[in-house]
Amino acid sequence: MFLSMSHLNKTYSGNKVAVEDFNLEIEKGEFICFIGTSGSGKTTTMRMINRMLNQTSGTIQIEGQDISKMNPVQLRRRIGYVIQNIGLLPHMTIRDNITLVPRLLKWSEDKRNQRAKEMIEMVELPDSFLDRYPAELSGGQQQRIGVARALAADQDIILMDEAFSALDPVTREMLQDLVKNLQQKSGKTFVFVTHDMDEALKLATRIVVMSHGKMVQVATPEEILRHPANDFVEELIGRDRLIQAKPSITTVGQVMLKTPVAMVSSATLVQALKLMHDRRVDTLLVTDKENHLRGFVDIETLNDNYSPTKQLGDIFNERIFYVNENAVIRDTVDRILKHGYKNVPVVDDDGKLVGIVTRAALVDIVYDALFVDDKLDSTGNDDQETTGMTQPSAESATSQTAESSQSQQTGAHAKGTATSDETKVGD
Numbered sequence: 001m002f003l004s005m006s007h008l009n010k011t012y013s014g015n016k017v018a019v020e021d022f023n024l025e026i027e028k029g030e031f032i033c034f035i036g037t038s039g040s041g042k043t044t045t046m047r048m049i050n051r052m053l054n055q056t057s058g059t060i061q062i063e064g065q066d067i068s069k070m071n072p073v074q075l076r077r078r079i080g081y082v083i084q085n086i087g088l089l090p091h092m093t094i095r096d097n098i099t100l101v102p103r104l105l106k107w108s109e110d111k112r113n114q115r116a117k118e119m120i121e122m123v124e125l126p127d128s129f130l131d132r133y134p135a136e137l138s139g140g141q142q143q144r145i146g147v148a149r150a151l152a153a154d155q156d157i158i159l160m161d162e163a164f165s166a167l168d169p170v171t172r173e174m175l176q177d178l179v180k181n182l183q184q185k186s187g188k189t190f191v192f193v194t195h196d197m198d199e200a201l202k203l204a205t206r207i208v209v210m211s212h213g214k215m216v217q218v219a220t221p222e223e224i225l226r227h228p229a230n231d232f233v234e235e236l237i238g239r240d241r242l243i244q245a246k247p248s249i250t251t252v253g254q255v256m257l258k259t260p261v262a263m264v265s266s267a268t269l270v271q272a273l274k275l276m277h278d279r280r281v282d283t284l285l286v287t288d289k290e291n292h293l294r295g296f297v298d299i300e301t302l303n304d305n306y307s308p309t310k311q312l313g314d315i316f317n318e319r320i321f322y323v324n325e326n327a328v329i330r331d332t333v334d335r336i337l338k339h340g341y342k343n344v345p346v347v348d349d350d351g352k353l354v355g356i357v358t359r360a361a362l363v364d365i366v367y368d369a370l371f372v373d374d375k376l377d378s379t380g381n382d383d384q385e386t387t388g389m390t391q392p393s394a395e396s397a398t399s400q401t402a403e404s405s406q407s408q409q410t411g412a413h414a415k416g417t418a419t420s421d422e423t424k425v426g427d
């Protein structure tokens with residue numbers, strides 16, 4: 001194992017337990033992101049890796065070597081550290097800024113100059129910048145130099161602690177792309193602290209979720225999205241927040257499309273193919289005569305088993321995931337995301353097919369929710385009930401439109417009656 005952290009504990013003076021039984025094995029070339037709320041122990045854990053802090057107990061090994069037995073210079077040759085928002089040093093040229101750590105590590109001047117050239121090319125800036133001073137560069141260019149500096153000493157492991165957290169979104173994305181790209185090219189191992197789930201999802205090969213000094217989940221971004229270990233992780237992912245921002249929509253029935261493409265199981269494959277073609281779908285839902293949902297068939301199965309004499313009932317797949325029209329949308333979103341379904345059929349209490357929830361419609365709802373939030377923020381309008389009624393997108397079901405205008409009317413009506421009620425009370 002390349003970097004191995006075993007039973008790490010850190011208790012600060014005053015018995016403050018900051019990290020508890022932390023175990024992690026990191027392969028060479030991984031991009032590990034630590035994520036968690038403030039105070040969860042991310043910085044403490046990271047700082048133990050290069051001995052800026054000593055653990056209370058447990059061991060850290062690099063390629064089998066216990067770091068507590070390495071001398072500090074030897075360790076720093078292998079591990080680089082980039083703290084939150086340290087800017088470039090203003091009185092040093094770009095060259096000297098880039099080669100700051102190589103100089104501390106006593107590289108020769110030739111080697112340093114060579115490295116400065118390599119690094120500035122790597123971050124796609126012209127060599128002529130090397131003799132300039134930071135103030136002569138734009139903010140974004142300075143940030144690129146910061147990344148060049150982080151990688152300049154050619155250490156095997158790069159530690160970055162919330163390095164991008166104070167940047168504007170455009171610069172941040174640019175640097176994320178740059179870092180990810182350089183990391184993949186160089187094969188270096190990154191341990192990157194962030195409190196931004198989007199950033200972690202974008203950069204990490206594996207995400208380590210921390211809470212109160214403990215590791216909550218270690219998984220790939222995909223696994224984290226599909227199978228968050230608990231509510232805390234789900235909250236970090238943030239979809240609850242997004243969905244709850246639109247309180248007026250709560251059940252599946254309110255957003256489903258009421259025109260699922262379905263056929264009875266006694267229909268022939270010829271009829272099924274024609275319907276799929278006409279409606280431009282690659283999956284058909286299959287029902288019985290009373291419209292109870294029975295299963296589905298996809299175009300591959302249909303083609304593979306095609307015979308003009310067969311019926312849908314001969315070939316359809318009974319293993320189908322569906323939701324009740326009264327189910328809470330939040331749970332449906334969870335399941336669609338977790339299982340990767342493109343859409344999910346909706347049934348009533350009798351198991352009859354009444355609609356379909358598409359991934360596209362859910363995405364619209366999430367965007368609507370964001371849009372409402374923005375609007376409230378920028379106008380300072382606190383009349384949420386009325387402002388919340390943005391026009392629904394065409395994709396989201398008609399029931400949503402009906403609900404919106406109805407609520408608007410109700411809102412207006414309520415205001416009118418409030419006055420007359422007051423009058424009545426006064427009487």
Ligand code: ADP
Nearest residue numbers: 012013016018037038039040041042043044045
């Ligand atoms: P994070 O980086 O996730 O925000 P930290 O590792 O900085 O968390 O801190 C973890 C916990 O340890 C927090 O409760 C913090 O208040 C505490 N802590 C951090 N540094 C010290 C210190 N030098 N002395 C005492 N407690 C500390």
Ligand code: MG
Nearest residue numbers: 042043044193
């Ligand atoms: Mg921190």
